[in-house]
Amino acid sequence: MKKLISLLLMSMLIIGVLAACGSGEESSSQGDNNDADAKVLKMATSGDYAPFEYIDTAKGDDIIGLDIDIAKAITEELGYELEIQDMDFGGLISALQSGQADFVMAAMSATDERKESVDFSDTYYTSKHVIVSKKDSGIKSADDLKDKKVGAQLGSIQEEKAKELAESTGYSYESRNRIPELIQEILAGRLDAAIIEDTVAKGYLEETKDLVGVTIEDADGGYAIAFPKGSELREAFNAELRKMIENGEVDQIIKKWFDAE
Known part of the structure; x- marks a missing residue:
């Protein structure tokens, strides 16, 4: 009888240990999932x-x-x-x-x-807008854009301003995806000017001495x-x-x- 009781107690102890191990593995697994689900x-x-x-x-x-x-x-x-x-x-x-x-x-x-x-x-x-052009362009105001080829970044507020000014001033308008493209087009002579946000234009004007800028009205x-x-x-x-x-x-x-x- 004593041997039987001892065997039963041993079996219960083994089952308890296995259950604890299984629970620990499950908790560890859940913890890993929570880390993976970080916001x-x-x-x-x-x-x-x-x-x-x-x-x-x-x-x-x-x-x-x-x-x-x-x-x-x-x-x-x-x-x-x-x-x-x-x-x-x-x-x-x-x-x-x-x-x-x-x-x-x-x-x-x-x-x-x-x-x-x-x-x-x-x-x-x-922000404000800036008309960027080459130093020898003669562009000193929005009125000087008449009959010029002007660019702005696609989808930007400056593009809207360029379109608006094109209707009132009378110039052809083109868009580009990136600001560096506009700068290269001006330097290559394929654009006469571009309308760019003032703080962004500031960096290019400081880096490229062949360019000048004219500030126009506040952005909408x-x-x-x-x-x-x-x-x-x-x-x-x-x-x-x-x-x-x-x-x-x-x-x-x-x-x-x-x-x-």
Whole structure:
């Protein structure tokens, strides 16, 4: 009888150990799944627009800039990992609508036309336009663009301004996907001028002494973060953005990148 009882106790002990091991493995497996399911937000941008978003090849291959710093600060505060996708500016809104991206930060103006397709955060920056041309072009105002060939970045607020001025001033208009393309077209003589955002134009004017710039009126609408229609992220981002504006963090980031330029 004692041997039987001992065998029964031994069997119960073995079963308990096996059950504990099985439970531990299951917990470990669940933990791994939770790590794999970390919250990631995909941000779409156009990395050719210094100091807002660009690649400094001397420092690496990552996209850096004013917009990137603001996006990182907000997503980190909200507990998300940030994944940045680079694409042409003209495809950014489509990327939101197709679900390729959760939000867009790309020095994008919150125009009435764009608001029909996407939702925007509060404004974090307001810019001006600059007409960039060669020094010997004789272009000193928008009126001097008459009969010229003028370019702007596809899908940008400057493209809208270029189209608007083309109707009132009388010049032919062409678009390009990237800002460097516009600069090369001017230097090669295929474009007489291009309309570019002022802080972006500043960098090219400082680097290329053959170019000059003329500032024209303020842009219609400031830069804001774009979201798919009805996105729940908008309010969460807005709350963090307002904190950053109120405590001066946005101003510090703007100063950092403008001084860097």
